[in-house]
Amino acid sequence: MDTEQFRLPRSRAANERLHALIPGGAHTYAKGDDQYPENLAPVISHGHGAHVWDIDGNRYVEYGSGLRSVSLGHAHPRVLEAVRRELDRGSNFVRPSIVEVEAAERFLATVPTAEMVKFAKNGSDATTAAVRLARAVTGRPRVAICADHPFFSVDDWFIGTTPMSAGIPAATTELTVAFPYGDLAATEELLTRYEGEVACLILEPASHSEPSPSSQLRSSRGDPTPGYLAGLRELADRHGCVLIFDEMITGFRWSEAGAQGLYGVVPDLSTFGKALGNGFAVSALAGRRDLMERGGLRHSGDRVFLLSTTHGAETHSLAAAMAVQATYVEEGITARLHALGERLAAGVRDAAAGMGVGEHIVVRGRASNLVFATLDENRQPSQQYRTLFLRRLLAGGVLAPSFVVSSALSEADIDHTVDVVAQACAVYRKALDAGDPTPWLAGRPVKPVFRRLA
Structure with a gap:
């Protein structure tokens, strides 16, 4: 999708309602709309597995789910079964x-x-x-x-x-x-x-x-x-x-x-x-x-x-924790997270290198906990280039403040992500060649969570 045609009118209106009622517009600073490109902060309707849908009807492959908390994927059946069992028994x-x-x-x-x-x-x-x-x-x-x-x-x-x-x-x-x-x-x-x-x-x-x-x-x-x-x-x-x-x-x-x-x-x-x-x-x-x-x-x-x-x-939360632990041990979830992360990291690195930005979009961390750095012409961390990158990912149906995987991701999800990253890298290369990412931002850059001024 062309980012110029990618609009989130319902999410934008909902963000205004959020800011009117909730300081910062979110209950966690890391979920704030200042962490996303201007007017492109999706408000979520629901999620299932490795995917979420925003209130504008767009579906995304999601990374870093719930700030790393949803590692098995949304609405995991084994966890929900354990929770439902307790709900009728009092909490x-x-x-x-x-x-x-x-x-x-x-x-x-x-x-x-x-x-x-x-x-x-x-x-x-x-x-x-x-x-x-x-x-x-x-x-x-x-x-x-x-x-x-x-x-x-x-x-x-x-x-x-x-x-x-x-x-x-x-x-x-x-x-x-x-x-x-x-x-x-x-x-x-x-x-x-x-x-x-x-x-x-x-x-x-x-x-x-x-x-x-x-x-x-x-x-x-x-x-x-x-x-x-x-x-x-x-x-x-x-x-x-x-x-x-x-x-x-x-x-x-x-x-x-x-x-x-x-x-x-x-x-x-x-x-x-x-x-x-x-x-x-x-x-x-x-x-x-x-x-x-x-x-x-x-x-x-x-x-x-x-x-x-x-x-x-609360009984249902403790039941969820027990189900999570059983699932990890019995289904080898940690190994799956590492395998998915390794596939993603290799794909992103290859895509970035292929577009000539391998030294500017850098994947770091353990395979089960990947993050990415966006570096400018001088290979310094850049919020402007992060904004450009996030805009292209969002327009391609990838919601990725990080590349932290969940076990619900499929290999097809990973491959789609890599394709979208490659398209983003092509634009990133243009911005580097121009020496200025501003024309590709369409608004203010994203901001770090910890800063003194709003």
Whole structure:
């Protein structure tokens, strides 16, 4: 489809209604229409498998579904069956339901490196609970976050470190310090500088983010360099701080047991979410019994208000999580995600190279968690070129803020995506030759989520 003829009038009207009623026009900043080309932010009607339909009637092959949460595809029959079974039995009670212990048993069997688990609704609650627990057990005030990872929580201890820090006291932000991924020497220097003050190190055990200039090189798949995580484990032990793995993204996509199961390094605490519920709201904090029990009733120390959420144990969400885990293990979903991602990455790279833009449209990350970079004439990241690329993908029926796959994708979906990418690359080449993508934008460029001004 010609992008000049691609219009979304109903979606545009719905976006106006969204902005009139909801700050930012979405309940998640990463879903905002500022993340898409001007007037080309589709509002979704429904989804099935790897496809979604917007309210204008267009069908798309979708990537990054539900911000990586829908890894089995929309309306997955096995998950829906488990959810429907619970809906007629009630969803929330004044005491724990038997589903809660069944879900805990299933989770700890899937992630055997953890000894106890507590469920919640979103990732931020889980990571903040981990930080609170680390501060409580160590008696230390500071939190050390990995500077190369983009997001940990909506709470003050993290958001205060971003450009969107309005409303957060400086005194809170000063208690959060940062270390670079892959650089054990820099991390040890940080722990020595704040000797006896750092409660925890929190990081994604592996990710798609680029390392800082001072960090060691990593593979393009996002794997840590050999010995890095074990070295971090040793540093945490030696300096008496808690090691926390944020497995919101790596959980299930790296292995059923997360990155810790793949790389063989056991953190003190870890957090899971996203893929855990295939779109249903469920997250988890898991870890060592002696630490987790401090948030319980069977210890003699000071009580820690670990996690307490009214809806954290909704039966249908826990049933969804159990069904997801069973599906991953029994159907080899992680391997399928990797196979689909490898086919997609190879196709996109070939298409970009064939159009002479192989050094400008760059696919990065583990095959199950692919992202892409759009680089300008000087090979620098460009929001303008990203806008051009997204416009062409949308017009071709591909909704792809990333290239993160779901297991519902078919090989035909991948092949269609590659064909659309090739067409987009042809236009990208024209813009590079002109030295200016502006004529192909048809409006303002997309914007990063974390920025100070609207």
